[in-house]
Amino acid sequence: MNNQSKDVMLVKISPNRDPEWVSAFKEVLPDLEIRVWPFVGDPKEINLALLWDPPDELFSTVGGLDVIFSVGAGVDHLIECSEIPTDVPIVRMIDVDLTAGMVEYILYHVLRIHRNMDSYFEQNLKRQWAVLPYKPANELCVGIMGVGELGSAVASSLHTLGYQVQGWSRTPKSLPGIQSLFGISQLSSFLAETNILVILLPLTNATTGIISLDRLMELPLGSYVINAGRGLLIVEDDLLLALELGHISGAALDVFGNEPLPVTHKFWTNEKVFVTPHIASLTNPATAVASIAKNIKRHKEGATMKGLIDINDYR
Amino acid sequence: MNNQSKDVMLVKISPNRDPEWVSAFKEVLPDLEIRVWPFVGDPKEINLALLWDPPDELFSTVGGLDVIFSVGAGVDHLIECSEIPTDVPIVRMIDVDLTAGMVEYILYHVLRIHRNMDSYFEQNLKRQWAVLPYKPANELCVGIMGVGELGSAVASSLHTLGYQVQGWSRTPKSLPGIQSLFGISQLSSFLAETNILVILLPLTNATTGIISLDRLMELPLGSYVINAGRGLLIVEDDLLLALELGHISGAALDVFGNEPLPVTHKFWTNEKVFVTPHIASLTNPATAVASIAKNIKRHKEGATMKGLIDINDYR
Numbered sequence: 001m002n003n004q005s006k007d008v009m010l011v012k013i014s015p016n017r018d019p020e021w022v023s024a025f026k027e028v029l030p031d032l033e034i035r036v037w038p039f040v041g042d043p044k045e046i047n048l049a050l051l052w053d054p055p056d057e058l059f060s061t062v063g064g065l066d067v068i069f070s071v072g073a074g075v076d077h078l079i080e081c082s083e084i085p086t087d088v089p090i091v092r093m094i095d096v097d098l099t100a101g102m103v104e105y106i107l108y109h110v111l112r113i114h115r116n117m118d119s120y121f122e123q124n125l126k127r128q129w130a131v132l133p134y135k136p137a138n139e140l141c142v143g144i145m146g147v148g149e150l151g152s153a154v155a156s157s158l159h160t161l162g163y164q165v166q167g168w169s170r171t172p173k174s175l176p177g178i179q180s181l182f183g184i185s186q187l188s189s190f191l192a193e194t195n196i197l198v199i200l201l202p203l204t205n206a207t208t209g210i211i212s213l214d215r216l217m218e219l220p221l222g223s224y225v226i227n228a229g230r231g232l233l234i235v236e237d238d239l240l241l242a243l244e245l246g247h248i249s250g251a252a253l254d255v256f257g258n259e260p261l262p263v264t265h266k267f268w269t270n271e272k273v274f275v276t277p278h279i280a281s282l283t284n285p286a287t288a289v290a291s292i293a294k295n296i297k298r299h300k301e302g303a304t305m306k307g308l309i310d311i312n313d314y315r
Numbered sequence: 316m317n318n319q320s321k322d323v324m325l326v327k328i329s330p331n332r333d334p335e336w337v338s339a340f341k342e343v344l345p346d347l348e349i350r351v352w353p354f355v356g357d358p359k360e361i362n363l364a365l366l367w368d369p370p371d372e373l374f375s376t377v378g379g380l381d382v383i384f385s386v387g388a389g390v391d392h393l394i395e396c397s398e399i400p401t402d403v404p405i406v407r408m409i410d411v412d413l414t415a416g417m418v419e420y421i422l423y424h425v426l427r428i429h430r431n432m433d434s435y436f437e438q439n440l441k442r443q444w445a446v447l448p449y450k451p452a453n454e455l456c457v458g459i460m461g462v463g464e465l466g467s468a469v470a471s472s473l474h475t476l477g478y479q480v481q482g483w484s485r486t487p488k489s490l491p492g493i494q495s496l497f498g499i500s501q502l503s504s505f506l507a508e509t510n511i512l513v514i515l516l517p518l519t520n521a522t523t524g525i526i527s528l529d530r531l532m533e534l535p536l537g538s539y540v541i542n543a544g545r546g547l548l549i550v551e552d553d554l555l556l557a558l559e560l561g562h563i564s565g566a567a568l569d570v571f572g573n574e575p576l577p578v579t580h581k582f583w584t585n586e587k588v589f590v591t592p593h594i595a596s597l598t599n600p601a602t603a604v605a606s607i608a609k610n611i612k613r614h615k616e617g618a619t620m621k622g623l624i625d626i627n628d629y630r
Contacts, residue, residue, distance in 0.1 A: 016446075097451050100451065100452060100476070100477050101449075103476065104426050104429065104430055104452070104476070105430065107422065107426055107476075108423065108426040108427060108430060108432060111419055111422055111423035111426070112423060112427075114419065115419055115420065115423060115594075117423060120589075120591045120592070120594070121589065123592070124583065124589060124590045124591075127578045127583040127584075129574075129575035129576060129592040130592060131331075131592055131593070131594050131597070132594070133597075134416075134597070136412050136415065136416075136599055136602075137415060137419070157475075157476070160472075160475065161415070161418065161419070161422075161472070162415050259444075260444035261444060263442045268439065268442040269442075274435075274436065274439060275435075275439045276435045276439075277435070277438070277444040277445060277446055278446070279430075279435070279446050279447070282446070282448075282449070284451055287451075
């Protein structure tokens with residue numbers, strides 16, 4: 001990156017949200033020029049990009065990027081673009097509010113499931129006063145697949161609340177006070193001990209479809225699934241079957257193979273499934289722009305950017 | 316308490332739950348003889364009692380108690396008995412699982428409200444995919460009335476999750492990192508800054524009806540109320556009015572002036588009210604009996620029991 005020339009950032013997120021990003025950049029990085037896709041001006045001047053789900057033609061229009069920033073924690077929406085340059089560093093979003101939002105979403109669902117809150121809601125509708133027993137948190141095991149930036153924060157919060165927590169990831173991870181298994185060879189033992197499965201893996205070739213019917217049947221009878229990673233981590237028809245078989249008692253799904261989830265999809269009408277529209281955690285422009293600013297500075301100084309991904313993990 | 320004579324404990328909780336208490340006592344205190352109300356045997360032999368909502372005749376039948384233990388965190392169900400002896404120490408329940416259960420219940424409701432989960436549930440029913448904005452936790456203020464054993468644990472959990480938290484109590488309390496107001500003179504300023512009001516006060520002469528229409532109107536427009544203390548802390552008709560006026564956006568109520576909540580009560584059918592049947596936290600016999608055992612030991616040794624109440628606070 002040339003320190004002398006002016007930085008120009010191309011932003012492509014969504015028409016709804018682009019304006020608040022532009023304001024946040026103006027506030028934090030007033031010298032950075034922002035252009036909002038598809039209004040690229042002279043594409044040669046653009047050296048940075050902040051993207052969500054870019055169209056392939058974006059990369060044929062704008063060459064010469066120094067860094068590509070993902071607006072979310074995942075980068076699969078970038079990697080799957082056939083035109084994405086292979087020699088430009090790609091940085092995923094690591095941001096305090098993004099992590100906090102994910103912790104909130106997962107805690108909400110774990111507490112809802114643990115404390116029978118859906119049953120109480122139904123009892124309320126029927127004006128029914130009946131106490132439902134519950135186990136203490138330390139008799140419930142929450143298993144978290146993917147214990148990186150988000151998963152480890154979720155694990156730590158649940159652990160503090162007294163839940164049994166275990167992690168699983170592709171490569172070994174060390175989490176204070178929490179058992180963490182790794183690799184396909186340990187996945188069966190991980191699932192066998194899990195009452196509430198929380199999926200926060202990145203979507204890669206190795207993880208696509210990792211939760212199939214066989215894997216769901218390895219969970220104890222009556223388990224729950226929470227997916228806030230990516231839809232395609234789960235074989236969606238297999239989850240529907242496991243719910244129908246009664247082996248899985250319920251699912252909270254924030255991500256889907258097709259988004260927005262098509263109105264005809266069975267998830268919408270399955271009473272055991274709570275669908276949310278990819279809102280587990282929304283990137284907060286105010287704090288995220290500050291993270292991006294720090295990464296731009298690191299890049300100019302030749303330091304490693306926080307959240308820099310290895311493209312080989314995805315291909 | 317005579318160290319030589321055998322201890323005999325009278326238990327009166329509920330027919331559903333008495334058996335698990337008896338088992339828990341057998342496990343932890345095998346030498347303690349348990350009698351379950353109304354089967355008192357020779358009442359003169361009984362020197363201890365573990366009670367929930369006892370009938371007045373219990374105290375005329377069983378004299379000579381050394382200690383009365385409450386099965387719950389509150390003791391109002393004891394104090395309101397006209398026949399309760401005034402010279403016998405009364406001990407409220409302080410137990411790790413009772414505290415944990417309350418933290419879970421309050422966190423669930425705060426997260427549900429903060430993250431628009433009821434709206435997402437309705438969108439799900441309508442197969443509607445729409446992102447609803449939310450504020451970061453540090454822009455929401457949760458105000459906790461009653462920051463004793465339970466309230467301070469709730470405050471600390473919410474603080475860890477990033478919420479603004481403030482406390483209010485009758486007498487000054489010091490909570491690490493959390494502002495705590497006290498006394499009626501500071502109640503208005505406390506309410507004016509509170510977006511989600513959590514009520515965990517004990518029910519005493521001074522707190523009965525403390526949350527009236529005037530107080531509810533001191534909360535900012537669009538606030539929420541969570542009551543897991545006692546029903547009569549709130550003037551129930553005033554809450555219904557504040558909800559109808561739209562000043563209060565919703566309420567989660569676990570406790571009521573009349574329990575079970577009568578089927579004709581308007582709380583059941585008010586769409587802004589989530590009724591639960593006094594389950595915010597259920598005392599877990601396994602851990603609670605261990606707490607009682609420690610208090611019996613303290614009492615025999617002349618030490619102060621944990622949870623010993625001052626009856627003057629209630630009268």
